[in-house]
Amino acid sequence: MNLEAWIWPDGVLIAAVVLIAQILASIQIMRTKEEVRSAVSWLGLVWLAPIFGLLMYLLFGINRIQRRARLSREKRGLRPRSGELVDPGGPQIIDGMPDAPNRWRAHDRLSGRVSAQQLALGNKITPLEGGRQAYDAMIKAIDGAEHTVALTTYIFQADQAGRRFVAALARAKDRGVEVRVLVDAVGNLYGFKPVSNLLRRLNVPVTSFNPARFSWRLAFFNLRTHRKLLIIDGKLGFAGGMNIRKHHLERSDGTPRVRDTHFALEGPIVTQMMDAFADDWAFSSGEELPEEKWLPPITPIEGGNPARAIADGPDERRQKTAMIIESALASARKHVQIITPYFLPEQALIEALKQASLRGVQVDILVPEKSNLPMFGMAAMSGVRQLVQAGCNLYMSKPPFDHSKLMVVDKRWSLFGSSNWDARSLKLNFEFNVEIYDEAFNSQLRSWVSERFTSAKLMNLEALNKRPRYKRILGRILWLASPYL
Structure with a gap:
């Protein structure tokens, strides 16, 4: 008779392993979760449904993307996001709005500390309503690019709208403009024809954000980039909520399929947009974009709007x-x-x-x-x-x-x-x-x-x-x- 098998029957060994895993998971939950409801929910799932709960916590409960982002920033020589509140300095709301009430001065102070981003003065921001107006303006800007084009979006379909952008990006690349395209790995699959394949065939540099494979990366499959940014020569930007797909264009009878809003931006706010893109690009591709080319100095526009970029994500603890x-x-x-x-x-x-x-x-x-x-x-x-x-x-x-x-x-x-x-x-x-x-x-x-x-x-x-x-x-x-x- 095997003495070890007699002492540790298979069922007891499995139960011991599961118990140890539950204890370790509970310690990790108590250490990392800041919301009581979240901690209690995960603890309940881990202990009441051990196998299922442990698997779910392994896949969705551990924020490994914070570590990836920290390593990426360290490679770029940037300080890791520690979560500490730091006053970013720079202009204040009274510099752009002298009559601002005290409550908005306080809000500006909070926003700067929470976002770790200083207020940018002297910006021109123009609303663009509807896909036709916004897409035409964006493609015109790409065709006018002289040095760089940076584009990131959640959904980029290779349909009648997306192919216009693909053609414009390819034209820019062929005339010597540096082009970088970042598409979310999930959004890239909308329409079942990944636009990344088309861009690669045209030799346009493109990468996917956080692709999920059957590996440890699957553990943060649900963490997507939902950002929609286009930056031209580091001086003209477009941002808002619009993806790139034909749903934003009118039907054949002229009626809109979807109503949406995008914005064109000029001024120092564009530097903050480009900084966010550069961070995401380095995180996804490992390539560092040289500041002298991609982040040129921008002179504030006289009489422009005070504005601040808020780049948010699960790589930081604060919402x-x-x-x-x-x-x-x-x-x-x-x-x-x-x-x-x-x-x-x-x-x-x-x-x-x-x-x-x-x-x-x-x-x-x-x-x-x-x-x-x-x-x-x-x-x-x-x-x-x-x-x-x-x-x-x-x-x-x-x-x-x-x-x-x-x-x-x-x-x-x-x-x-x-x-x-x-x-x-x-x-x-x-x-x-x-x-x-x-x-x-x-x-x-x-x-x-x-x-x-x-x-x-x-x-x-x-x-x-x-x-x-x-x-x-x-x-x-x-x-x-x-x-x-």
Whole structure:
């Protein structure tokens, strides 16, 4: 008889290994999780469903991407992101808006410390509505590039819209312009014809962000880059929420498939955009982009807008965009306007919205009446009742689907970019947003978005109660998975 087999039957050995793994996982959860609910949820899963829970925590609970980002920055000679709050110095809001109230001076201070990014003065920011206007402007800019073109996006399809960009990028490369294209590995597969293959055949340098393979990299497959940036010669930029695909173009009868908003940017803010791209490119390809070519000095535009770039992602412990939005809501005194395609915020943001409304601030939230993700739409509707009860105004926009991501507070501050109001954008994705402090610009933007509210349907409690019962029940069930939708 084998003595070891008698002492350690197979079942006991397996149970011992699982128990040790549960203890080690629990220690790691207690060390790294900062939110009680997250820690309790993972602990419960690990102990109540040991095999499944351990596998899920191994795949989705450990943020290995922080380590990859730290190593990438160290290779580039940059200081690792430690999570410490550091005042970035540089201009302050009073330099660009001398009459700024104290609450916005405080918000500027918080935003600078949280984002570790100084305020950029002297920028020209131009809204571009619709795919045709935005795409034409972007392709014209690529065709006018003299030195460099940097493009990153979530979805880049090789369709009638994407092929125009591919051709423009190839033309730029052929005339000697340095071109770099970064596409998210998941977004690259939309349409089942990866645009990266087409770009490589044309010798355009392209790489995928965070490709998932059957290896340790699968452990952070759900961490995507959702940023949409185009930077020309380090001096002209485009940012917002638009992907590159034909869905943003009109149908044959001239009606839009999707409504969306993008922005053209000039001034020092473009340097902050390029810095974010260079970080992502080095992280994904290992190539360092020389500053003298890709980050030229930019002279501020006289009378331009004060603005700040907010590059956010799961490689940092702090949820920068969420904190800045909460601070802006706390600074609001009269009116908040929010347009987002996906509205499923976590409780901290919900409380900030409720508090603003209860202080007497008019809070208007616009979401699509018909979501392109039906299950997400049902989950989102299950969480809005408490906001309506607190006095927030919930509007439902008629088709076409509105993919815009905009926020305007009073006439002092606005935010645009790639972030949705959900946990995936604010916790899991790499996002890029821009905040603007300028009364004239924000007044223009406010009147521009107000038209969308006037043509939308206001949802009160009675309308919420009239929703089909099965949708309300299914929505509450789906709401449980809201952090991953």
